[in-house]
Amino acid sequence: MSETIRPEGRPVRHIVFDIGKVLIHYDPNIPFSRLIPDETERREFFDKICTQDWNLEQDRGRDWGEAEALLIEQFPDKAELIRAFRLHWPEMVSHAYDSSVDIMLDLIQQGRDVTMLTNFAADTFRQAREMYPFLKIPRGVTVSGEIGLIKPDLAIYETHVKSFELDPAACLFIDDSQKNVDGAIAAGWQSVLFTDPETLRADLKRLLLN
Numbered sequence: 506m507s508e509t510i511r512p513e514g515r516p517v518r519h520i521v522f523d524i525g526k527v528l529i530h531y532d533p534n535i536p537f538s539r540l541i542p543d544e545t546e547r548r549e550f551f552d553k554i555c556t557q558d559w560n561l562e563q564d565r566g567r568d569w570g571e572a573e574a575l576l577i578e579q580f581p582d583k584a585e586l587i588r589a590f591r592l593h594w595p596e597m598v599s600h601a602y603d604s605s606v607d608i609m610l611d612l613i614q615q616g617r618d619v620t621m622l623t624n625f626a627a628d629t630f631r632q633a634r635e636m637y638p639f640l641k642i643p644r645g646v647t648v649s650g651e652i653g654l655i656k657p658d659l660a661i662y663e664t665h666v667k668s669f670e671l672d673p674a675a676c677l678f679i680d681d682s683q684k685n686v687d688g689a690i691a692a693g694w695q696s697v698l699f700t701d702p703e704t705l706r707a708d709l710k711r712l713l714l715n
Contacts, residue, residue: 515674517695517712521665522609522643523656523680524623527699529637530600536593540586554580555590563626566653594629595636604702606639608709613642617713621646622665622678624655624685645669656680657688666692677712679705 525531533551541547551557554576563572569591577584613619621643623630627650634640647665654661666673678689678696689696697708 515672515695517677518675519618519620519669519671519677520612520709521671521676521678521689521694522619522621523678523682523685523699524621524625524633524640524646525598526681527679528602528605528609528640529598529633530602531598533590533597535599536589536596537586540589540593550583550586554583555587560590561624561655563629564624564649565655566627566650569626569628591629595632598633598636601637601639602702605699605705608702608705610639610642612709618671619643620665620669620671622656622661623647624649626650656682656685657691659688659692662689662692662694 522528533555534547537547537550541550559572559576563569573587573591576587580587609619621640623646625633625648627648630646630648630650640646645668647661647668649655649661652661652664654664656662662673662678665671666676673693674695676689676694678686678694679699680686680689680696681699683698686696686698695712697705697712699705
């Protein structure tokens with residue numbers, strides 16, 4: 506069972522899903538294990554060049570061309586590998602988490618209000634929706650790269666609430682990142698940390714009783 510808070514004991518009326526590592530898999534190592542076979546060299550590439558912080562700026566809305574140019578200027582000998590990050594991005598989202606997707610679709614079938622809130626570059630999200638059509642089924646989605654805000658910034662939770670006319674205290678947010686869960690709680694939402702579908706089912710059973 507995950508930790509959660511329930512502001513003012515408010516019943517859950519809105520369920521908000523994160524996407525990456527909750528509904529679909531994400532791992533840059535999938536293509537790069539082929540492009541940089543040596544594990545130590547590959548780890549150094551991600552630690553020093555195509556870092557998580559660098560990638561997060563695309564989630565905030567930075568254009569891929571600009572992002573690539575910044576790194577290529579610093580690491581001209583790695584230009585091909587830097588461009589490979591976006592080129593081979595579809596391989597990184599290799600499969601859906603079917604059990605999690607089933608949970609989300611079951612909630613929608615029950616008539617629950619389901620939306621999504623995700624840190625995602627705008628163009629790769631469009632690609633993801635074509636790869637995984639179930640991402641088109643919830644009532645709507647807030648994509649960080651489309652609005653220039655990222656989790657766990659308070660403003661992105663406030664934007665989602667305003668966009669979909671939600672009651673913050675009646676929102677249940679599901680995310681695999683503790684800092685994003687904490688961000689939702691700071692915004693007055695209820696939130697659970699996603700670890701696996703079985704735990705999520707138990708959390709939902711407990712929290713959707715009323």
